[in-house]
Every structure is written in C-alpha cells, then in structure tokens.
Amino acid sequence: MRTLKLMAAATVAALLAAPGAANAQESATIGVSIPAATHGWTGGVNYHAQHAIDRLKAAYDNLEFVLATAGSPSEQVSDLEDMMATRNIDALVILPFESDPLTGPVKRVADEGKFVTVVDRGLAQDGIENLYVAGDNPGFGRVAGEYFRERMIDGGKIVVLRGIPTTIDNERVQAFEEAIDGSGIEIIGMEHGNWNRDDAFEVMQDFLSRFPEIDAVWASDDDMAMGVLEAVRQAGREGEMFIVGGAGMKQVIKGVMDGDETIPVNVLYPPAMIGTAIELTALRYVGQVPVEGRYILASPLITQENAEQYYYPDSPF
Numbered sequence: 001m002r003t004l005k006l007m008a009a010a011t012v013a014a015l016l017a018a019p020g021a022a023n024a025q026e027s028a029t030i031g032v033s034i035p036a037a038t039h040g041w042t043g044g045v046n047y048h049a050q051h052a053i054d055r056l057k058a059a060y061d062n063l064e065f066v067l068a069t070a071g072s073p074s075e076q077v078s079d080l081e082d083m084m085a086t087r088n089i090d091a092l093v094i095l096p097f098e099s100d101p102l103t104g105p106v107k108r109v110a111d112e113g114k115f116v117t118v119v120d121r122g123l124a125q126d127g128i129e130n131l132y133v134a135g136d137n138p139g140f141g142r143v144a145g146e147y148f149r150e151r152m153i154d155g156g157k158i159v160v161l162r163g164i165p166t167t168i169d170n171e172r173v174q175a176f177e178e179a180i181d182g183s184g185i186e187i188i189g190m191e192h193g194n195w196n197r198d199d200a201f202e203v204m205q206d207f208l209s210r211f212p213e214i215d216a217v218w219a220s221d222d223d224m225a226m227g228v229l230e231a232v233r234q235a236g237r238e239g240e241m242f243i244v245g246g247a248g249m250k251q252v253i254k255g256v257m258d259g260d261e262t263i264p265v266n267v268l269y270p271p272a273m274i275g276t277a278i279e280l281t282a283l284r285y286v287g288q289v290p291v292e293g294r295y296i297l298a299s300p301l302i303t304q305e306n307a308e309q310y311y312y313p314d315s316p317f
Helices: 002-017 040-059 073-087 099-111 137-151 167-180 197-210 222-234 250-257 273-286
Strands: 028-035 063-070 091-094 115-119 131-135 156-162 185-192 216-218 242-244 293-297
Touching (some): 028 040, 028 073, 028 273, 040 063, 040 273, 063 273, 073 099, 091 273, 099 115, 115 273, 131 137, 131 273, 137 167, 137 242, 167 185, 185 197, 197 222, 222 242, 273 293
Parallel strands (some): 028 091, 091 115, 131 293, 156 216, 216 242
C-alpha cells in the first residue's frame, strides 16, 4: 500500500510535468460522480474535483471528463446510468452518496468492463472497484479515541455523532470504540448527524436536553462540530465539555492554532483526495501505468503545535 502511494504520487507529478508524452495515447472519457456540495467537506470535494479536471484537460488532449454532482443516492444512480448510456465512459471515479444504494449500480458499471475508482465511502461489497482512494478511516476513529483516552484519564461521559450510514462511518466508530475500551469513558448517547451542520445541531440539542452531564463530544466531522458548538452555546453550557470534529476545516484549524479550549484538536481527512483519485485514474490513459489496489492517506492528530502546517486560508473548506 505504501509503495503504491509513493510510486503513484511520483508518476502523477512526472506525467503532469510532461503532457506531450500523452499525445499518442488512445482517447478516453472518465466519468466523475460525487455528492453535491451539501456541506463544507463535500464543498471541498467539488472544488478539488473541478480543479483536477481542469488541470488534466489542459495537459492532455486525449482525455474527456463527465462531472456530475448528486443530491441523493437515487440522483447519483441516474447520473451513472446517463454516463453509461449517453457518454460511453471508459472509467468511473465515484464518491458514493451512500454505500448500499450505490453498490449494485457501480457493480453494473464494472461488469461492463469499465475501470472503477471508488473514493472515500466504500461499497457494501468487496472486490468491485479496481482502485480505492480514501483517508485512513479506522485511523481517523482510532486517533480521536486515543486523544479522548489520554485526556480523560479518569473517564467521563461523552456523546457521539455519527455520519451518513456508510462503511467508512462504521469503520470510524468501531475504531473509536476500541480505542476507548476499558478507559472508563462512557458513551451515553450516539446518533447520526449525517455529516450535516443542521442535523448535528438538532441531535446535540436533544443530547443537551436529555443529559445534564456531558464531559465531551466526538462529532467526528467539522461541519457537525460547528452544529454541536452552536447548540452548546445556545444552551449556555460552554465550558462543560470539549468537542472533537475532524477533516481539517480551515475555521476549525484556525481555532486550534489560536488555542480554542472548546475545540482543542482536529483529525485530518482531506477533501483533496478526490483530485488524487482522478489523477491516478487518468494514469491508465496518459502513461499506461497499471495503478490498482488501495491508496490510503494518513489521518494525523492536529494540535496547536502542528496546526499551522494544515491551515490553508484560501481553501473553500
């Protein structure tokens, strides 16, 4: 896995530096299917997807791209059907809106002999995709859990907000629970906030009304952390608990840099991974590079000491 990561990154850089080498390659159409920008992280995904497409189109005459954004699983299924029926795509890069509803449709694309790259939210069946690109989701949950365990040495009561029902959400939560197992930390409430600020606000309002004592919140996403923070502020319960989100939202990273006691750390999960996935897929058609397997990006803990290196003020997320 590590070798694939290093070789692929080096090859992408070399090919982008020498676009003329691709002129003799066969033309290819790459479909890119992603969720609409319904919250900050997917807004970043949309930005980086378009940026990668623009860069590759400018570099290679033999590549065409079909980009579709979907506001629901059913809309994403329709997008895939359209890509196959009217655009005859050669490859698909997809970040599934949800795992289960997209597994069958993506398998049908793969069964037609198309190269399939799945990003971030894995499918419900193994072995469908040729390439999988994601952050370290078990690591994402484990790193957060280890921080809770180290900080809450005497245990305590916490609530957890989950994301959209997907394989990666399962991986994160399982790893988090394993990391705090035996620590004396008690999860007194766990609900889906769907990686959405408004949903997380409502979930946290319910938690605050039900539980007079909450020592910490694992929001597991920065958009949800913002919704949680607003609910805590409106309830006048700031100072009672700390909140840990994740992904690397610039607003959160700036707070970590400045020593915010309410949101003291973050766990990285960069939306720019979609650009990596598109570039790796393009390698098949501009460099004849056999890139298949798993490409996993690390999920480090962001603290006040290292936050500056993860702060990008001009980023949309």
